[in-house]
Amino acid sequence: GAVVSQHPSRVICKSGTSVKIECRSLDFQATTMFWYRQFPKKSLMLMATSNEGSKATYEQGVEKDKFLINHASLTLSTLTVTSAHPEDSSFYICSAGDDGYTFGSGTRLTVV
Amino acid sequence: RKEVEQDPGPFNVPEGATVAFNCTYSNSASQSFFWYRQDCRKEPKLLMSVYSSGNEDGRFTAQLNRASQYISLLIRDSKLSDSATYLCVVTNSGGYQKVTFGTGTKLQVIP
Numbered sequence: 451g452a453v454v455s456q457h458p459s460r461v462i463c464k465s466g467t468s469v470k471i472e473c474r475s476l477d478f479q480a481t482t483m484f485w486y487r488q489f490p491k492k493s494l495m496l497m498a499t500s501n502e503g504s505k506a507t508y509e510q511g512v513e514k515d516k517f518l519i520n521h522a523s524l525t526l527s528t529l530t531v532t533s534a535h536p537e538d539s540s541f542y543i544c545s546a547g548d549d550g551y552t553f554g555s556g557t558r559l560t561v562v
Numbered sequence: 563r564k565e566v567e568q569d570p571g572p573f574n575v576p577e578g579a580t581v582a583f584n585c586t587y588s589n590s591a592s593q594s595f596f597w598y599r600q601d602c603r604k605e606p607k608l609l610m611s612v613y614s615s616g617n618e619d620g621r622f623t624a625q626l627n628r629a630s631q632y633i634s635l636l637i638r639d640s641k642l643s644d645s646a647t648y649l650c651v652v653t654n655s656g657g658y659q660k661v662t663f664g665t666g667t668k669l670q671v672i673p
Binding site: 484486492493494495496541543545551552553554555556558 | 596603604605606607608649651661662663664665666
């Protein structure tokens with residue numbers, strides 16, 4: 451089955467720094483990948499749709515200058531949280547694929 | 563009204579019981595439907611797709627009712643390992659495909 455790899459699984463960073471999260475499709479090509487964030491005991495919220503070779507499509511309320519998405523190849527999308535603040539602490543997860551979407555294992559970001 | 567609504571639970575059921583969850587969606591143009599399972603602090607994993615004709619996979623049965631705009635998940639002979647949060651997922655197509663998750667229904671199977 452389709453495999454999506456996400457890295458890192460856990461990161462702690464200082465307020466004001468930037469953090470890059472990678473999402474890779476290991477055994478298939480993904481022209482589209484999705485980025486979500488999930489707060490404790492809450493549903494996954496779609497942040498943006500990452501499109502290979504073009505600009506990402508951001509959901510309403512998501513700052514594109516803060517959450518930079520790059521989808522430079524058919525197997526890699528990156529999400530960079532710029533100038534991170536404690537309120538950005540969350541579980542970030544990517545997905546890709548056509549049938550039901552396969553998820554990466556998620557990245558737990560803690561901004562201190 | 564939320565786009566996708568689920569009863570958050572928790573549903574506490576004894577081993578061997580049958581339990582059913584419903585999920586309602588507001589957009590009548592929704593195209594695809596799925597049930598995902600999410601264990602605590604883990605990523606969601608696809609449990610099953612939901613087709614108009616309904617589908618069954620072992621102890622799990624999923625059904626779609628387009629007229630009433632809901633999908634259901636039935637779990638028979640519950641196992642302790644079924645304890646998890648079950649997420650309803652609905653996709654719409656409007657220029658680009660949009661995926662919406664329900665908040666999940668928590669199931670706790672008790673010995």
